[in-house]
Amino acid sequence: xxxxxxxxxxxxxxxxxxxxxxxxxxxxxxxxxxxxxxxxxxxxxxxxxxxxxxxxxxxxxxxxxxxxxxxxxxxxxxxxxxxxxxxxxxxxxxxxxxxxxxxxxxxxxxxxxxxxxxxxxxxxxxxxxxxxxxxxxxxxxxxxxxxxxxxxxxxxxxxxxxxxxxxxxxxxxxxxxxxxxxxxxxxxxxxxxxxxxxxxxxxxxxxxxxxxxxxxxxxxxxxxxxxxxxxxxxxxxxxxxxxxxxxxxxxxxx
Amino acid sequence: xxxxxxxxxxxxxxxxxxxxxxxxxxxxxxxxxxxxxxxxxxxxxxxxxxxxxxxxxxxxxxxxxxxxxxxxxxxxxxxxxxxxxxxxxxxxxxxxxxxxxxxxxxxxxxxxxxxxxxxxxxxxxxxxxxxxxxxxxxxxxxxxxxxxxxxxxxxxxxxxxxxxxxxxxxxxxxxxxxxxxxxxxxxxxxxxxxxxxxxxxxxxxxxxxxxxxxxxxxxxxxxxxxxxxxxxxxxxxxxxxxxxxxxxxxxxxxxxxxxxxxxxxxxxxxxxxxxxxxxxxxxxxxxxxxxxxxxxxxxxxxxxxxxxxxxxxxxxxxxxxxxxxxxxxxxxxxxxxxxxxxxxxxxxxxxxxxxxxxxxxxxxxxxxxxxxxxxxxxxxxxxxxxxxxxxxxxxxxxxxxxxxxxxxxxxxxxxxxxxxxxxxxxxxxxxxxxxxxxxxxxxxxxxxxxxxxxxxxxxxxxxxxxxxxxxxxxxxxxxxxxxxxxxxxxxx
Numbered sequence: 112x113x114x115x116x117x118x119x120x121x122x123x124x125x126x127x128x129x130x131x132x133x134x135x136x137x138x139x140x141x142x143x144x145x146x147x148x149x150x151x152x153x154x155x156x157x158x159x160x161x162x163x164x165x166x167x168x169x170x171x172x173x174x175x176x177x178x179x180x181x182x183x184x185x186x187x188x189x190x191x192x193x194x195x196x197x198x199x200x201x202x203x204x205x206x207x208x209x210x211x212x213x214x215x216x217x218x219x220x221x222x223x224x225x226x227x228x229x230x231x232x233x234x235x236x237x238x239x240x241x242x243x244x245x246x247x248x249x250x251x252x253x254x255x256x257x258x259x260x261x262x263x264x265x266x267x268x269x270x271x272x273x274x275x276x277x278x279x280x281x282x283x284x285x286x287x288x289x290x291x292x293x294x295x296x297x298x299x300x301x302x303x304x305x306x307x308x309x310x311x312x313x314x315x316x317x318x319x320x321x322x323x324x325x326x327x328x329x330x331x332x333x334x335x336x337x338x339x340x341x342x343x344x345x346x347x348x349x350x351x352x353x354x355x356x357x358x359x360x361x362x363x364x365x
Numbered sequence: 366x367x368x369x370x371x372x373x374x375x376x377x378x379x380x381x382x383x384x385x386x387x388x389x390x391x392x393x394x395x396x397x398x399x400x401x402x403x404x405x406x407x408x409x410x411x412x413x414x415x416x417x418x419x420x421x422x423x424x425x426x427x428x429x430x431x432x433x434x435x436x437x438x439x440x441x442x443x444x445x446x447x448x449x450x451x452x453x454x455x456x457x458x459x460x461x462x463x464x465x466x467x468x469x470x471x472x473x474x475x476x477x478x479x480x481x482x483x484x485x486x487x488x489x490x491x492x493x494x495x496x497x498x499x500x501x502x503x504x505x506x507x508x509x510x511x512x513x514x515x516x517x518x519x520x521x522x523x524x525x526x527x528x529x530x531x532x533x534x535x536x537x538x539x540x541x542x543x544x545x546x547x548x549x550x551x552x553x554x555x556x557x558x559x560x561x562x563x564x565x566x567x568x569x570x571x572x573x574x575x576x577x578x579x580x581x582x583x584x585x586x587x588x589x590x591x592x593x594x595x596x597x598x599x600x601x602x603x604x605x606x607x608x609x610x611x612x613x614x615x616x617x618x619x620x621x622x623x624x625x626x627x628x629x630x631x632x633x634x635x636x637x638x639x640x641x642x643x644x645x646x647x648x649x650x651x652x653x654x655x656x657x658x659x660x661x662x663x664x665x666x667x668x669x670x671x672x673x674x675x676x677x678x679x680x681x682x683x684x685x686x687x688x689x690x691x692x693x694x695x696x697x698x699x700x701x702x703x704x705x706x707x708x709x710x711x712x713x714x715x716x717x718x719x720x721x722x723x724x725x726x727x728x729x730x731x732x733x734x735x736x737x738x739x740x741x742x743x744x745x746x747x748x749x750x751x752x753x754x755x756x757x758x759x760x761x762x763x764x765x766x767x768x769x770x771x772x773x774x775x776x777x778x779x780x781x782x783x784x785x786x787x788x789x790x791x792x793x794x795x796x797x798x799x800x801x802x803x804x805x806x807x808x809x810x811x812x813x814x815x816x817x818x819x820x821x822x823x824x825x826x827x828x829x830x831x832x833x834x835x836x837x838x839x840x841x842x843x844x845x846x847x848x849x850x851x852x853x854x855x856x857x
Contacts, residue, residue: 286816
């Protein structure tokens with residue numbers, strides 16, 4: 112049975128897409144077939160991490176939602192990112208959002224059938240026989256996000272350790288609970304002072320009554336890499352990569 | 366606390382005033398003193414030179430008188446009547462030629478005790494002539510030319526004169542005293558009332574009777590003319606006065622001539638004249654020499670109406686028994702005006718430079734003090750946690766950091782320190798905020814209600830579990846996972 116894993120954050124800039132891409136790579140590197148859907152239609156970005164150039168993909172998620180193509184046609188395999196790093200196992204499939212500004216504008220103005228998303232997810236899982244489907248959501252709360260959360264087997268909320276994220280995450284956690292998400296996890300990104308991490312984990316877990324899968328420090332190396340490559344494949348021995356690997360393992364086991 | 370904003374410029378200004386001001390003042394005073402000493406020396410030289418020049422006016426006539434008297438003494442056989450002989454007269458005239466030409470200010474005169482007189486004189490046109498007169502013969506007068514054009518000894522004219530040489534004071538005085546005498550100043554009747562002094566040397570025979578009196582009238586007009594002909598600086602004044610206050614000669618005034626009133630010019634007249642230099646000089650001389658007696662050469666100064674004057678005063682002809690005094694008055698402005706002006710200009714330039722130095726010094730002080738004050742303000746602001754990172758204060762520090770000197774290094778270090786402090790402060794704030802996992806429950810509730818109150822959410826909530834179950838069932842349906850996996854050609 113395939114896992115539907117939503118990666119969400121209440122605010123933008125938490126590193127959600129980057130973590131999603133890295134988790135996809137780590138899951139795939141264990142020999143799994145992993146799908147990634149970028150539902151952040153308003154500001155798509157995960158394609159860049161997988162090295163997908165604008166125009167390289169004929170169709171996008173937008174086309175599927177407008178009925179122009181099948182979900183499969185809107186999906187492309189990006190397993191090359193694994194192979195290029197010498198990883199022989201696993202596959203990754205990416206369904207990107209349209210990178211064209213006209214499509215983004217139209218989507219914002221006309222909207223789409225949210226219900227179509229769910230069938231698209233299911234169809235993709237079936238067609239590509241995915242083991243895991245990672246949904247890179249749009250930050251905040253809107254209909255497609257709520258839908259993604261509602262159908263997820265695992266919801267991982269990314270938050271930064273600051274006042275606004277603490278507040279917003281509380282809302283997201285409560286909404287997830289009301290939608291009966293089976294597995295709810297937290298992942299803290301861009302944390303400072305590693306010495307405080309144990310205390311931070313304890314406080315967050317007790318505040319939200321939710322397990323924290325990991326705490327990623329604010330790392331210069333990650334910032335330097337940006338969205339140009341997959342950090343866990345580029346620096347597999349880095350502590351961040353180790354943490355992400357641990358997170359991937361826990362998600363896979365959930 | 367005494368701020369360096371004031372103390373530093375004050376010290377710098379004080380140093381400049383002391384260094385430049387004192388040096389300038391000393392230089393000014395030194396140069397002024399030197400200039401005045403030079404002026405005094407010049408006046409001294411002028412006075413001495415004048416003294417020597419004037420000496421000839423008495424010395425030469427006196428020497429000639431003595432020489433002629435001695436010559437007469439050596440020729441006891443000679444009689445005054447010998448002059449009537451044309452040949453003797455011509456030889457006498459020839460022998461007088463040099464004297465008449467070179468000593469025009471003196472009239473050599475030979476007077477016999479019988480009233481006969483031989484005198485070197487000049488016509489109205491200045492031609493030297495020999496006058497022969499005889500008081501016994503009704504004042505008979507004959508004039509003979511003295512010239513070098515071959516006409517020497519030629520009688521020019523003849524007539525009569527009322528002048529009786531035997532009645533003259535100098536003649537009587539010389540005969541009575543049996544020695545050479547120098548008369549007081551008097552107005553000579555034989556010289557158209559001109560002021561003169563007369564040297565008279567009597568010659569006696571073996572029996573003690575007067576043979577002849579040799580004399581020379583010395584014209585004070587000549588001395589006066591000499592003084593007036595001097596080229597001296599502007600506003601200068603030279604005059605000769607005697608102990609009675611009589612002006613013997615003057616560079617600025619013509620002498621009184623003998624007339625009916627026979628009034629002589631006096632020092633008091635100078636003191637009351639319109640000439641300010643003459644007025645002030647007469648006053649200064651009377652103050653310095655109340656008895657109007659100058660025993661030796663003196664050099665002194667006086668200031669009149671803000672103008673400094675130098676005075677050379679010395680006894681004149683004292684060795685001839687005269688009680689005359691020479692006074693040379695030269696104004697400083699006329700003498701060393703350029704020098705004084707140069708010194709004063711230098712002083713003004715020094716003063717200007719001092720002011721410029723002070724201004725530059727104050728600016729430099731400000732330039733040096735400013736970064737320190739900025740640094741102080743920054744440190745204070747950091748201490749009170751009131752530093753505005755975008756404010757003017759930090760901008761000043763950034764500006765100072767651009768300086769290529771120790772101030773720049775100091776400002777750069779301070780800027781780095783401030784940034785480090787701010788970074789650590791921010792880090793600390795972040796650390797605190799990170800650990801302050803605070804959630805506003807009421808706000809959370811309100812935001813949740815905002816979402817959960819929508820029909821979409823309520824519908825989704827109802828469908829969520831079923832949707833997940835449905836999806837699971839769809840995925841678990843037989844045949845959905847049958848067969849080979851896709852050929853990984855999705856989207857390719």
